Amino acid sequence: MNLRTLNSTKKGMLLSFMLISVALFCFYALKMPHNGSSQYIIFFVFIAGLLLGIFQFRQQNQEADFKQLFGEGFKIFVVVAFFMVLYSWIFYKYNTQILEVYLKFNEQLIIKQGNKTKPEIEENTKKLRQIFIPMTLAVITIIYLLLGTLVTAVASGLWGKKQFQQVKTYI
Secondary structure, eight states: OEEEGGGGGHHHHHHHHHHHHHHHIIIIISSTTTSSSSHHHHHHHHHHHHHHHHHHHHHOOOTOHHHHHHHHHHHHHHHHHHHHHHHHHHHHOOOOOHHHHHHHHHHHHHHTTOEEEEEEEEHHHHOOOOOOHHHOOOOOHHHHHHHHHHHHHHHHHHHSSSHHHHHHOOO
């Protein structure tokens, strides 16, 4: 399989598969916490894959400007965001112990504060149980979209036709 012949959607799907593989490897094989330092590894792979996709598009289209490069990166990171949210939903559905640990931790924090009764703590836990997955998926969506936008904008600005020609004249 030649990466240069893949369209942006397939690059996004391939990058998503890589990210999911890294996440599963870190969680199950390395026993790293799902929201710990393994996230940095996943974000590094995401950024590297996104930059590689934009760079390959730039090499194939020497006349590409900011708009075209950003469009290519956008198509890649939107696909990645979708698959990472889908993966996260499935992951949290099958790993219910994560929710239980989070709920127990939250209960301990409320008890330490000392300003809630037992029924209020139970009601809070019930509400958190209902909103945990939607809240987590919303945060994941926002993170991948913002990080993808930032990386794509910077790469497109640096590698766009006008900026690239200016750099070449100084070298």
